[in-house]
Amino acid sequence: MNNPYQLYLVTDEKQDIATLCHVVDQAVKGGVSMVQIREKETSFRHFLERAKAVKSVLEGSGVALIINDRVDIALAVDADGVHLGQSDMPAHIARQLLGPDKILGLSVENERQLQQAQILPVDYLGISAIFSTPTKTNTLKEWGITGLVNALKQSDLPLVAIGGINAKNIQQIAMTKVQGIALVSAICHSNSPQQASKKLLALIKSV
Template sequence: MSNIYKLYLVTDDKQSISELCYVVAEAIKGGVTMVQIREKHGDVRQFIERSAAVKQVLEGSGVPLIINDRVDVALAVKADGVHLGQTDMPASLARKLIGPDMILGLSVENETQLREAQELPVDYLGISAIFSTPTKTNIIKEWGIDGLTKAVKESRLPLVAIGGINEMNIKEIADTQVSGIALVSAICHAESPKQASEELLGLMGR
């Protein structure tokens, strides 16, 4: 099976629904392998509406749709999976609710969380933040290249790197053999999300 985590698009909740659908449609043409809808404003109805719209865009593409934080939204739109943060519902409970087949991801922000997550019923771990970023102000730890390299060796679960990654440093991140790289601004705010995705994949060199 090809690596679904390879180029992982996380959406920008400040974009309108039409911008969001445009970015996703173009990014999958450019080779994005997974899409996560992230909404931080807490309006569940809007979250469902935006997720359902993106689900239609992804129809037939084979690219999985992941919902950030909200198991209820993931179930409501029949998404392919859900991604939890450390303060969200416990992973073991989420797994019971979503069943064995949906993809379950969990963010880890330090070595202790990384170790503890190895025993949880999750499919992959989002490791953050690799570098500090303006979108994430409450960073616990900046892993850096050395920390990421070490984490990749230690984790039996696939890792997806996120945080401050762009065309300048993506090659270095890919060289750690991390399973996937997640991006927000580098794709969402690109003039051509399709071209940006193609170029980022090219820079990853694998």
């Protein structure tokens, strides 16, 4: 796959494991290129169970499995990578534990973090949040389209836009030529995750 970040699914921790697996399976059939399991309020065992289940769904698909925040879970299930937040394990320690071949992402929430991240051993940066969203209540900054365009000029690392992105505004985001677009609700909460993913991918490719 040319661009693994193109259509990046972030899962909804409120969905039960059967729904989670259904959403991931359908989304991959619809063209999702990367899947991140995000579990903020859960035990190690619960997260591990969900990560194993999603890994088996992704088997043979060529779609990378990324674990949010937790290097221990990623190592336990041999996931393809980890996505860190600003308050998680420092990136250089995560890289040492994961080794050189795993994907490592980091969320940046303002320009200062964006600049500091340029020298870190990460593969991509999540620009959060483009638009404010109910799934993320502690947003520091709403980047907006202008902020995203400026971030792209300042970053040597690939960027993944996330936050409040849906079928109505995804073309605006795609027009910035950002390397990746991540979505939660627009796929997880649709009646058909496969059709939603297909439509979103078509909208990205149409610009």
